[in-house]
Amino acid sequence: MSDDDNSPISAREAKLLFADLRRAPALVLAVSGGPDSVALMWLAARWRRSLTHGPQLIAVTVDHGLRPEAAREARDVKHLARSLDLPHRTMRWTGAKPKTGLPAAARAARYRLLTQAARASGATHVLTAHTRDDQAETLLMRLLRGSGIAGLTAMAPVTERDGIALARPLLDVPKAQLIATLKRANIAFADDPTNRDTVFTRPRLRALLPQLAAEGGSARNLARLAARLARANAAIDVLANGAERFLALRDRDRLPPDAPARSFEASAFATLPEEVRLRLLMRAIDAVGHEGPAELGKVEALLAVLDRGIAGAGRRAAGTGRPQVKQTLAGALISLSRGRILIEPAPPRRIRGGS
Known part of the structure; x- marks a missing residue:
């Protein structure tokens, strides 16, 4: 990617972001309507048009039923998807909502609905628009909660959930680049006020990032730390695997x-x-x-x-x-x-x- 965090993403750079997904039969794009996910959809659609043969793209919006604006935002995503020649589906989180732990419950519901949509569409992957900024925030949240090395690796580029791969192709892309990309393409996006609601932990940490960046704790450096911890974590796992086999043989x-x-x-x-x-x-x-x-x-x-x-x-008595x-x-x-x-x-x- 470009070293300029405020430059639009070029077609060549987008091709590199999605290169590993070229042979998938179909991909679900998780599109909420915010700048990150709208940029994901626009970049993926442009990439797909450049291929002679490539995966089918399906845009999916999850309406959690928590904000009155959500239904309108889902319709806006549907109209944009249609202009990009992409099918669109809205999935709704129905039923009672918990009074505590709402962000975690909403996240679990979102992934459950997205994987359902992927299976229904024959998709092997769900693509989410997590960015470098999200990676930095996740690292900070887990650091403050006292996570171990595995937790401090933050988000992996690809994980698995219910038999569906969750891919994060924008994980090393700064949010500012996505916004610059949409501005150049003259594409509108929604503003979710809950992203600034300091009732929740992540927005409070997000507000601290400018001060941390001034002290050297930029999103770029925090994401780099997460990547280095992921490298160390993988090495320790190799040692643990070997030790497990060694102990199993002795036992x-x-x-x-x-x-x-x-x-x-x-x-x-x-x-x-x-x-x-x-x-x-x-x-x-x-x-x-x-x-x-x-x-x-x-x-x-x-x-x-x-x-x-x-x-x-x-030092204890033997044979007891x-x-x-x-x-x-x-x-x-x-x-x-x-x-x-x-x-x-x-x-x-x-x-x-x-x-």
């Missing part, structure tokens, strides 16, 4: 192949780097537990207990058969006994009271 005769449990030799486990041990524990707990993903902070606390138990094993550690987390039972760490499904919680 292959301890558990039946189809056992709903994981087991590690404690002494070998203790030699691994702390971040690798954390990932192995999280993987095991998530695999056998039945209460959702384990929280990183709780797994860190569990690892500290296990490390103390392993270190003190030699009593576990040095026995805890439950996220629906998994984790125990340390006789030199082994065992992670297995926890028994159902007892319900107090009742008839």
